[in-house]
Amino acid sequence: MSDDPGDGRFPEQHVRTLDRVLDEIIPPSEDGRLPGAGEIGLVQHIEAALRPMPELRVMIEQSLAALDDLARQRHDRPFAALAKAERAALVKELESTHHALPPILTMYVYTGYYMHPRVLETLGLEARPPHPKGFDMPPNDLSLLDPVRARGKRYRD
Amino acid sequence: MADDPVDVLIIGAGAAGAAFAWSLADTRMQILCLEQGDWMDPAQYPGARSDWESRQLSDFGLSPNMRGRREDYPVNDSNSPIAASMFSAVGGSTILYAAHFPRFHPSDFRTRTLDGVGDDWPLDYQRLAPYYDVNAHMMGVSGLGGDPAYPTKEVPLPPVALGKLGETLARGFNTLGWHWWPSDSAITTREHEGRAPCVNAGTCLLGCPQGAKASTDITYWPPALRQGVTLKTRCRVREITVGATGMADGVIYYDRDGVEQRQRAHVVVVACNGIGTPRLLLNSRSSQFPDGLANRSGLVGKNLMFHPYAMVTGVFDEPLEGYKGPTGCCIMSQEFYESDPARGFVRGYSFEILRGFGPVSTALWGMSVGRVPSGADHHRAYADLFDRTAGMVVICEDLPEPENCVTIDPHLTDSDGIPAPKVTYRLSDNSTKMLAHSVARGCEVLQAAGATDTEVASPLPFAGWHLMGTARMGTDPERSVVNEWGRCHDVRNLFIIDGSIFVTAAAVNPTNTIQALALHIADTMKRNLANLFD
Numbered sequence: 001m002s003d004d005p006g007d008g009r010f011p012e013q014h015v016r017t018l019d020r021v022l023d024e025i026i027p028p029s030e031d032g033r034l035p036g037a038g039e040i041g042l043v044q045h046i047e048a049a050l051r052p053m054p055e056l057r058v059m060i061e062q063s064l065a066a067l068d069d070l071a072r073q074r075h076d077r078p079f080a081a082l083a084k085a086e087r088a089a090l091v092k093e094l095e096s097t098h099h100a101l102p103p104i105l106t107m108y109v110y111t112g113y114y115m116h117p118r119v120l121e122t123l124g125l126e127a128r129p130p131h132p133k134g135f136d137m138p139p140n141d142l143s144l145l146d147p148v149r150a151r152g153k154r155y156r157d
Numbered sequence: 158m159a160d161d162p163v164d165v166l167i168i169g170a171g172a173a174g175a176a177f178a179w180s181l182a183d184t185r186m187q188i189l190c191l192e193q194g195d196w197m198d199p200a201q202y203p204g205a206r207s208d209w210e211s212r213q214l215s216d217f218g219l220s221p222n223m224r225g226r227r228e229d230y231p232v233n234d235s236n237s238p239i240a241a242s243m244f245s246a247v248g249g250s251t252i253l254y255a256a257h258f259p260r261f262h263p264s265d266f267r268t269r270t271l272d273g274v275g276d277d278w279p280l281d282y283q284r285l286a287p288y289y290d291v292n293a294h295m296m297g298v299s300g301l302g303g304d305p306a307y308p309t310k311e312v313p314l315p316p317v318a319l320g321k322l323g324e325t326l327a328r329g330f331n332t333l334g335w336h337w338w339p340s341d342s343a344i345t346t347r348e349h350e351g352r353a354p355c356v357n358a359g360t361c362l363l364g365c366p367q368g369a370k371a372s373t374d375i376t377y378w379p380p381a382l383r384q385g386v387t388l389k390t391r392c393r394v395r396e397i398t399v400g401a402t403g404m405a406d407g408v409i410y411y412d413r414d415g416v417e418q419r420q421r422a423h424v425v426v427v428a429c430n431g432i433g434t435p436r437l438l439l440n441s442r443s444s445q446f447p448d449g450l451a452n453r454s455g456l457v458g459k460n461l462m463f464h465p466y467a468m469v470t471g472v473f474d475e476p477l478e479g480y481k482g483p484t485g486c487c488i489m490s491q492e493f494y495e496s497d498p499a500r501g502f503v504r505g506y507s508f509e510i511l512r513g514f515g516p517v518s519t520a521l522w523g524m525s526v527g528r529v530p531s532g533a534d535h536h537r538a539y540a541d542l543f544d545r546t547a548g549m550v551v552i553c554e555d556l557p558e559p560e561n562c563v564t565i566d567p568h569l570t571d572s573d574g575i576p577a578p579k580v581t582y583r584l585s586d587n588s589t590k591m592l593a594h595s596v597a598r599g600c601e602v603l604q605a606a607g608a609t610d611t612e613v614a615s616p617l618p619f620a621g622w623h624l625m626g627t628a629r630m631g632t633d634p635e636r637s638v639v640n641e642w643g644r645c646h647d648v649r650n651l652f653i654i655d656g657s658i659f660v661t662a663a664a665v666n667p668t669n670t671i672q673a674l675a676l677h678i679a680d681t682m683k684r685n686l687a688n689l690f691d
Binding site for chain 1: 210262536
């Protein structure tokens with residue numbers, strides 16, 4: 001696209017729209033403990049995930065542009081400036097057009113969201129890679145095998 | 158001199174090639190292994206990085222078709238409900254496997270005699286048992302002796318942690334009076350031969366940065382190299398060549414710069430597994446072997462066996478700490494392993510209990526089964542699933558059928574331009590009935606363990622991990638490709654040592670048996686060196 005900043009990044013006007021779209025995919029939790037997906041800087045994660053698939057990034061940009069056009073037609077404002085209920089209605093309206101947001105976008109949003117330190121800590125997890133610390137686990141209770149042993153041989157010679 | 162032949166040329170440095178090279182090294186013959194992949198750096202495995210879960214969607218994904226690595230070769234599996242999965246590197250598919258390490262059972266070698274299906278193997282369990290024992294030590298197998306589903310066997314290390322999830326499922330099996338046992342796992346649970354014990358990180362399928370999971374780059378290869386075996390990486394063999402006498406005389410391969418090279422050899426050993434091996438043989442056509450090397454029987458590429466898998470996932474009310482522990486290894490059940498005519502199918506299946514999902518996998522799995530929507534209900538739905546799932550897979554025995562096969566794709570090639578394999582596969586009626594039986598029993602045991610709901614995926618479309626049967630062994634040259642010690646009937650200095658020589662598939666993971674066979678073949682060659690080609 002003409003205003004593509006290159007390196008697989010979204011143009012600035014699409015970043016603002018995308019941030020709001022991300023909040024439609026994963027909104028903040030009602031108790032306020034978990035952030036919306038648009039609050040935690042997932043755009044870079046999505047750009048990186050789409051880098052090997054430029055055609056998919058173009059599809060998403062077309063969807064974002066269509067959302068912005070709809071917003072201006074219906075409310076005379078850009079999508080990012082709309083109230084939450086207005087945004088939700090437009091995303092739903094877009095679903096019935098050929099510019100619907102591709103479902104794979106949701107997959108990348110889920111992936112980035114549930115790797116984010118703030119989200120992991122709110123879920124009660126340590127925000128760290130599994131290795132090298134790993135996880136402590138309790139010793140095995142092998143007395144559970146007593147009834148299995150009692151039943152005897154189970155194979156054919 | 159560069160054109161001098163080596164004594165033994167091994168193609169492929171995975172599970173079989175590594176074990177074979179190590180065993181043969183004490184002969185002090187000149188042994189060279191060519192591997193199309195490279196050495197992996199365990200420090201770079203995703204388990205030590207914050208983005209570890211997302212890497213299963215990209216460069217550490219299951220399918221070579223999606224990873225985009227130059228070292229992998231593509232597979233046309235569009236004509237199969239099960240997608241093939243393999244990995245090209247030193248260590249081969251053991252880099253990414255779950256390390257579930259059961260043996261075959263005595264009955265698995267005699268399916269024709271016992272059940273009237275498949276064929277009997279030209280060797281039996283007792284013949285392989287000493288090699289299973291050697292392999293248990295070399296790979297570092299953990300588990301527990303005394304399993305009533307097996308003859309007495311050696312298990313060097315104590316079992317992996319079962320955890321709350323494993324013990325919850327174990328109680329479910331006990332409620333129904335069904336067999337279960339801690340899984341035999343090629344995962345060190347205490348220090349073993351310089352390898353550190355498992356820390357329950359749960360990233361086994363992305364490579365093990367701890368070195369606790371036994372991939373052959375860290376088990377067989379270091380001692381094999383110390384004994385003088387030469388291993389050349391990023392060398393992709395295009396074809397095996399034959400001389401005027403009809404014996405194999407070497408290979409043509411592409412080096413890491415894509416330059417064609419020639420290597421001569423007195424003995425050629427193929428260890429590329431159930432898809433790579435028939436691909437190489439079928440690509441090795443000559444005037445003497447117009448239908449592919451060692452293929453006078455017409456059986457090269459035929460009788461491809463996957464294991465049809467199903468996955469049954471239970472949803473529980475309580476947290477199960479399922480993101481802790483080895484990903485694929487916990488407990489297994491062989492309650493329905495041996496044939497029972499009352500079930501409406503022959504042969505049987507294993508249950509293998511997996512762990513739960515990590516944070517990302519919970520979201521993606523929940524999305525795929527319609528349980529975690531986007532929008533207002535997202536957080537409630539996610540909270541209902543995270544750390545509240547327990548998965549199990551069913552491994553059904555596949556039976557050999559010539560229609561299930563590997564051929565050469567007329568258009569697809571790898572990054573060196575070598576024609577790629579095409580898989581043609583369909584589920585048999587027996588497999589379909591077995592899958593239906595197994596998922597019903599799987600749901601039953603999950604509910605007995607306390608699951609409030611279950612989800613079923615059957616067959617599991619991405620589960621083509623086990624590649625067997627495409628160059629079967631036997632005593633009759635009309636009905637098999639290799640003899641009982643891996644030597645090709647048609648080419649007496651050509652050996653095959655991988656899963657392609659399986660006669661039947663059993664209903665357990667094949668790597669332990671692949672390696673036991675490779676060790677058996679190496680040992681038999683050593684005892685017959687004086688008359689190897691007679």
